[in-house]
Amino acid sequence: xxxxxxxxxxxxxxxxxxxxxxxxxxxxxxxxxxxxxxxxxxxxxxxxxxxxxxxxxxxxxxxxxxxxxxxxxxxxxxxxxxxxxxxxxxxxxxxxxxxxxxxxxxxxxxxxxxxxxxxxxxxxxxxxxxxxxxxxxxxxxxxxxxxxxxxxxxxxxxxxxxxxxxxxxxxxxxxxxxxxxxxxxxxxxxxxxxxxxxxxxx
Amino acid sequence: xxxxxxxxxxxxxxxxxxxxxxxxxxxxxxxxxxxxxxxxxxxxxxxxxxxxxxxxxxxxxxxxxxxxxxxxxxxxxxxxxxxxxxxxxxxxxxxxxxxxxxxxxxxxxxxxxxxxxxxxxxxxxxxxxxxxxxxxxxxxxxxxxxxxxxxxxxxxxxxxxxxxxxxxxxxxxxxxxxxxxxxxxxxxxxxxxxxxxxxxxx
DNA sequence: TCCTCAAATGAACTTTGTGTTGATTAATGA
DNA sequence: TCATTAATCAACACAAAGTTCATTTGAGGA
Numbered sequence: 001x002x003x004x005x006x007x008x009x010x011x012x013x014x015x016x017x018x019x020x021x022x023x024x025x026x027x028x029x030x031x032x033x034x035x036x037x038x039x040x041x042x043x044x045x046x047x048x049x050x051x052x053x054x055x056x057x058x059x060x061x062x063x064x065x066x067x068x069x070x071x072x073x074x075x076x077x078x079x080x081x082x083x084x085x086x087x088x089x090x091x092x093x094x095x096x097x098x099x100x101x102x103x104x105x106x107x108x109x110x111x112x113x114x115x116x117x118x119x120x121x122x123x124x125x126x127x128x129x130x131x132x133x134x135x136x137x138x139x140x141x142x143x144x145x146x147x148x149x150x151x152x153x154x155x156x157x158x159x160x161x162x163x164x165x166x167x168x169x170x171x172x173x174x175x176x177x178x179x180x181x182x183x184x185x186x187x188x189x190x191x192x193x194x195x196x197x198x199x200x201x202x
Numbered sequence: 203x204x205x206x207x208x209x210x211x212x213x214x215x216x217x218x219x220x221x222x223x224x225x226x227x228x229x230x231x232x233x234x235x236x237x238x239x240x241x242x243x244x245x246x247x248x249x250x251x252x253x254x255x256x257x258x259x260x261x262x263x264x265x266x267x268x269x270x271x272x273x274x275x276x277x278x279x280x281x282x283x284x285x286x287x288x289x290x291x292x293x294x295x296x297x298x299x300x301x302x303x304x305x306x307x308x309x310x311x312x313x314x315x316x317x318x319x320x321x322x323x324x325x326x327x328x329x330x331x332x333x334x335x336x337x338x339x340x341x342x343x344x345x346x347x348x349x350x351x352x353x354x355x356x357x358x359x360x361x362x363x364x365x366x367x368x369x370x371x372x373x374x375x376x377x378x379x380x381x382x383x384x385x386x387x388x389x390x391x392x393x394x395x396x397x398x399x400x401x402x403x404x
Numbered sequence: 405t406c407c408t409c410a411a412a413t414g415a416a417c418t419t420t421g422t423g424t425t426g427a428t429t430a431a432t433g434a
Numbered sequence: 435t436c437a438t439t440a441a442t443c444a445a446c447a448c449a450a451a452g453t454t455c456a457t458t459t460g461a462g463g464a
Contacts, residue, residue, distance in 0.1 A: 031233050089351075115322070116322050116323045116325075116326040117322070117323070118322050119322070120317070120318050120319065120320050120321070120322045120325070121231075121318045121319065123318075123322070124318040147401070148399075148400060148401035149390045149394060149398065149399050149401060150387050150390055150391055150394075150399040150400070151387075152400065153371070154368060154371065154387055155391070155396065155399050155400055157367045157368055157370070157371035158364045158365075158367055158368055158391055158396075158399075159364070159396055160367060161363050161364050161366060161367020161368070161370070161371075162360045162361070162363050162364035162367065163360075164363060164367075165359045165360055165362060165363020165364065165366075165367075166356060166359055166360055166363070168359070168363070169355070169356065169359035169363075185352050185353075185356055188351045188352055189352055189357070189360055189396075190395070190396050190397065191395060191397065192351060192352075192395050193392070193393060193394050193395040193398070194357065194360075194361055194391075194392050195392065195393065196351065196395070197350075197351050197352040197357050197360075198350060198352070198354065198357055199349070199350035199351060
């Protein structure tokens with residue numbers, strides 16, 4: 001397992017392995033894939049795989065970490081103050097648009113990993129990401145713990161999972177709506193009750 | 203692969219295999235498990251496994267199907283009219299209580315399968331269950347497709363995933379709240395917007 | 405340009421898990 | 435008690451994992 005990422009041969013090889021993994025995941029899901037599949041799709045020797053990764057799980061982990069790194073960079077541009085100040089019901093929150101653009105850019109990865117053939121540990125990781133980078137920051141604004149209709153931690157679980165559900169559904173549907181459209185739905189669902197969102201009330 | 207479930211030896215063996223599967227999934231997730239792992243944890247011969255199941259996927263499927271059968275039975279007691287007529291914000295919807303009692307009765311299974319080491323295909327199955335048995339029935343009551351704030355299918359995805367999230371969080375926390383308490387939260391979150399649920403408005 | 409070092413290759417090898425088979429032992433229930 | 439059949443045990447062929455090492459290839463420095 002090499003560490004030196006300067007050698008262009010190494011960079012090239014690792015990139016080819018990751019690309020092959022993504023293509024195969026799209027075709028058959030992660031578990032059916034063998035190391036032989038990956039290397040032959042990448043046009044490399046099977047032995048070469050083991051020079052860089054311990055096994056296919058290791059390769060998946062490293063690939064995942066790259067994607068999470070991208071998400072963290074986007075998260076840095078998030079300011080809860082913007083969300084509080086954002087009132088318009090017809091324009092989406094810009095940060096959300098940016099997130100969906102990123103998902104769209106890496107559809108193959110996210111639609112497999114968050115889909116029924118994916119890795120539930122990745123969904124957990126993604127939920128943890130939303131909790132830490134989005135909701136916990138927002139939580140700083142309210143400290144009234146008494147007599148709320150629903151405890152904060154349950155509301156958090158509800159919202160995080162709901163939003164993940166939208167992401168999954170959007171990917172599942174082949175990203176038919178634009179990031180802007182989806183982001184607008186988010187904005188509205190946060191402002192309205194489910195019953196209102198359905199157009200059944202007020 | 204035997205069919206006769208009368209022989210106590212068969213019942214006992216199949217039960218031991220299923221229990222072993224759940225324990226191992228909890229420890230290392232489904233994919234890393236081998237048939238040898240399962241049988242040695244169950245204290246059985248490896249050959250015995252193949253007398254009852256084709257492979258580990260078959261075992262998982264059969265186990266899952268049993269649980270889904272239980273859910274379907276509960277779903278038969280659901281009438282969307284009850285939900286429409288239910289107005290009280292301080293008593294939960296009885297059907298929801300029944301569901302959570304069932305989860306509590308089979309904590310081992312549900313907390314493993316819906317957790318980070320579980321099977322994302324099961325989550326999908328469970329979501330499909332909620333869509334068919336709960337939301338589609340409810341959908342019959344409104345046919346106003348025009349100018350709703352959020353399209354029905356996205357709202358459905360949002361709600362189903364949100365509710366799944368609550369179930370997961372409840373299991374993860376070791377079922378600290380009673381089924382009654384959780385059901386009440388559901389009732390409130392459906393009636394209020396997320397902002398209201400947090401106690402930030404009105 | 406040539407030379408050196410490390411990456412990639414190819415082939416052989418061991419190990420591990422799968423799924424099957426057939427003979428043997430042990431439990432069930434009539 | 436006895437026939438039936440589940441469970442065990444050992445052996446098998448097979449596929450993929452992971453290792454090893456000699457050889458070839460290519461990148462970068464002198």
